[in-house]
Amino acid sequence: MAIQRDILGIGRRPETDEGPNVEEYNQIDPHILACFPPDRYPVDLYRWREDIQTLRPVYRAGCEVDRRLRERVLAMSEQGALFFSRNQIAQYAACVACHLDTALEDPNLTWDEKALVFVGELTRRQDEFFGNPMSRELESLTRALSDLCVHLVEDSRRMSVVAHHLHRDLAPERRRINGSLMALAVYLHLHRGEILLEVLETVALGFFVYDIGMVRVSPMMIARPNQLTPREQRAMREHPRLGLDILSRLNLTRPEIREPVSQHHERLNGTGYPGGLSGGAIGHLGRIAAVADSYSAMVTGRAMRQGLEPIHAAAELVGNERHYDQTVCRALVRFLQTVPSTLEPS
Structure with a gap:
């Protein structure tokens, strides 16, 4: 089924589906997150809200990351609720490239x-x-x-x-x-x-x-x-x-x-x-x-x-x-x- 859009332009799946559209958004696990520079992440980040079946933005690429945000993002990743858009796959791939083993095991690539x-x-x-x-x-x-x-x-x-x-x-x-x-x-x-x-x-x-x-x-x-x-x-x-x-x-x-x-x-x-x-x-x-x-x-x-x-x-x-x-x-x-x-x- 086609993905819908909210007023922010963030993808939202119909309620009959079980999660975000994997063709447009991909999950980020803790191993991948550890490859990101700790002070500024290379891609926009989204949180999957299970209660309303919606992706919500939590971070914009290039913005400074403080300790509190870093802890929140890690927690989302550990819960399987952190995603990025495949529109930014080039930036994502460039970031994980220097971690060859992680990149090769990454299902997003x-x-x-x-x-x-x-x-x-x-x-x-x-x-x-x-x-x-x-x-x-x-x-x-x-x-x-x-x-x-x-x-x-x-x-x-x-x-x-x-x-x-x-x-x-x-x-x-x-x-x-x-x-x-x-x-x-x-x-x-x-x-x-x-x-x-x-x-x-x-x-x-x-x-x-x-x-x-x-x-x-x-x-x-x-x-x-x-x-x-x-x-x-x-x-x-x-x-x-x-x-x-x-x-x-x-x-x-x-x-x-x-x-x-x-x-x-x-x-x-x-x-x-x-x-x-x-x-x-x-x-x-x-x-x-x-x-x-x-x-x-x-x-x-x-x-x-x-x-x-x-x-x-x-x-x-x-x-x-x-x-x-x-x-x-x-x-x-x-x-x-x-x-x-x-x-x-x-």
């Missing part, structure tokens, strides 16, 4: 909204690890990846929604997270129907640290818009080996983790680096990382050129069989066709 939370949180934790590649940061990143892998094993099609959010922001600072998640997406597409959680978790970590050696390269060299000198190019080509050194220091010895790090710049015809590997010497995960890294670079804008449209980047990779595994490239194209609007030129 759709998978599209949870995917956005994942992208934001994985970006943050990956950046923290690259900024300080130590055990604590690695553990934080690994936990978030494990949560993502659980959801993807349940339904690998969810990866298309994640990729949709990636393609909405192709800024240079997002190239790392975009390449990591696209590598994971291609792997899932190639192995759909035969994914084991423990294997996927290890593979995902390898894709998320594949470019870790870049932290040992001068930031000035990375940011330079003009071409590098031969000496600088030689230094840049050492970053996969430097990445392996970092993995060894962290006791990351699994081949599924080390292969993407060491081989994401190798090419099938032997023209890549650092080892000049060719053909069968390049592993399956190395080939996936190479395609995903190149794709991410091609769709990312730079100072000297704009990024390519996804459809054009994918087409170039498919046509370059001397450098890239064509089975992997075609899997990328097939996956992109499942992502909303990805292959539509803007």
